[in-house]
Amino acid sequence: MMKPTTLIAFALSALLSQTAQADLTASESKLVSHIDQSNPQALALLEQVVNINSGTMNFAGVKQVADVLIPEFEKLGMQARFDSGEAFNRAGHLIAEIHGGKGPKLLLIGHLDTVFEPDSPFQRFERIDEHTAKGPGIADMKGGNIIILQALKALHKAGELADMNVMVIMTGDEELSGRPLSLSKKALVDAAEWADISLGFENGDGNPKTANVSRRGSVDWSLKVKGVPSHSSQIFQDRVGAGAIYEAARILNSFYEELRSEDLLTFNPGRIMGGTTVKHDPVSNSGSTFGKNNVVAESAIVTGDIRAVSLEQLQRVQQKMCAIVARSLPQTSGSIEFGDGYPPMGPSDGNRTLLGLYSQASEDLGQGKVEAVNPLNAGAADVSFTAAFVDMAIDGLGMSGTAGHTVDETGQLDSLPKQAKRAALLMYRLKHQ
Known part of the structure; x- marks a missing residue:
């Protein structure tokens, strides 16, 4: 059944017009007050989950974070569970939902995992000052998960959540997706097919x-x-030609010269190997080569996104x-393959x-206007699959912070x-549109 896209878009455009410059209603003010009153508990919960290592490949840690959050959703009258990711070699996903029948169907997206595995030196929440804290995944994105919970708790406290249509999915493999993607992202796609x-x-x-x-997708090649x-x-004789390394260099230079004028496009060769023999392990992102300076290279492999x-x-x-790959220097040949990735x-x-x-909600709260971020300043994310x-x-509705994916990652607690x-x-x- 097709979703009534035009109807929803029209209704929300009308809502935008109606709410422009609006003051908060009494019911809206209750939402705000509850979030202020419960903020100490939210900060304590944030610290608790940041202190649980949930590097993507630490399956037990990812599930432990879910085990902390699931009861919080259940207190709101939501059905919550952890779906195993065994089929795609990851921990799994947290799914919480409530179906009350009123309003559009909302899908809220977070993720449980971080880039910091158990061997990382960065493991604990550390308060820097009144407004700032360091911690693995504090902004990317355990803070965002707590924001989801806080917003839903406020709606629950106001008696609004019970008859809403909300599904929450917090994936366990956003930082390093399981394969195949058709399985690891199935929960997101299924939820998106339901949602508006x-x-x-x-x-x-x-x-x-x-x-x-908008977010740019990321596809490997x-x-x-x-x-x-x-x-x-x-080398360069008719029967020998240019060799594999020269041909790889020609292709990469042609990519650079002919594609970089594309607006908002980036393409990066992240790894190159060449020589007489090349062994490549795409699972571990590693490889080895053998070659001599006095031998024309027989093979080359380049990978990128x-x-x-x-x-x-x-x-x-x-x-x-x-088309660039197909041109070929003398006595060389090449092929390029494109893998799965984020759309x-x-x-x-x-x-x-x-x-x-x-943005209007932000302005009505006295927080100012919200504008669209340049897609060049944001990476791929799970929302793209929906x-x-x-x-x-x-x-980008999560917690503000800096230095994500590094041991200096900080979150703005306010x-x-x-x-x-x-x-x-x-x-x-x-x-209430």
């Missing part, structure tokens, strides 16, 4: 004045090149890359309308209640 609206609580670019109406092995004194802002751009660039979340009118509603199925989506208020007010208004 997706709200992602990643930290975006870390600036509370921005949110994402692998280039394999063959040449004719021979004594180096014979493409980040495109739309599916159309991705397909166009892939076709150009294939683009392209900008849309629906996404911009939703951002407008979120974008093709919902009527509208935004991301952004926790601010972002929770924005999210709660947005969901309340979506319900």
Whole structure:
């Protein structure tokens, strides 16, 4: 059954017009007050989950974070569970839901895992000052998970949540996706097919004045090149040609010269190996080569990724890359393959309308306007797997912070209640459109 996209977009556009410059109603003020009153408990819960190592491959740790959060959802009258990720070699996902029948179907997206495995030196929550703390995954994105909970708790306290349609998915493999993606992202896609609206609580670019109406996708590529092995004194002769390494260099330089004019596109060769023999292990992202300076290289392998802002751009660039590879220097041949990856979340009118509603909520809270972030300043995220199925989506609603994915990662603690208020007010208004 097709979703009534036009109807929802029209209704939300009307809602945006109605709420412009509006003061908070009494019911909306109750949401805000509850978040302020419960903020100490939210900070304590944040510290608790940050102190649990949940590096993606620490399956027990990922599940332990879920085990802490599941009872919090159940207290709100939601059904909550942890779905095993055994089929895609990851811990699994937390899923919580409530189906009350009122308002649009909302999908709220977080993730349980971090980039910090048990052998990382960065393991504990540390208060820096009144407004700032360090900790593994504090902004990316355990803070975002707590914001989801705080917003839902406020709606529950106000008697609003019981008859809403909300599904929460916190994945256990956002930082290092399980394979195949068709299984590891199935819960997200299934939820998106049900939902009307997706709200992602990643930290975006870390600036509370921005949110994402688009995210670039990320797709891997692998280039394999063959040449004719021979004594180096014979290179460039008709029967020997240029060798595999020269051909790989030609291809990479052509990528650089012919593709970098594409707006919002990046393409990066992350690993290159060449010589007489090449052994490549894509699972461990490693390899080995053997070759001599006086031997023309027989093989070369290059791997990298493409980040495109739309599916159309991705397909166009892939076709150009294939054409470049096919040209070939003398006595060489190459092939390029594209792997699974994160799809683009392209900008849309629906996404911009939703951002407008979120921005209006922020202004009504006295927090100022929220604008769309430049897609170049945000990486791929789980919300992208939902974008093709919902009527509208935004991301970057999580906790502000800096230095994500490093041992200096910090979170802005005062952004926790601010972002929770924005999210709660947005969901309340979506319900009562």
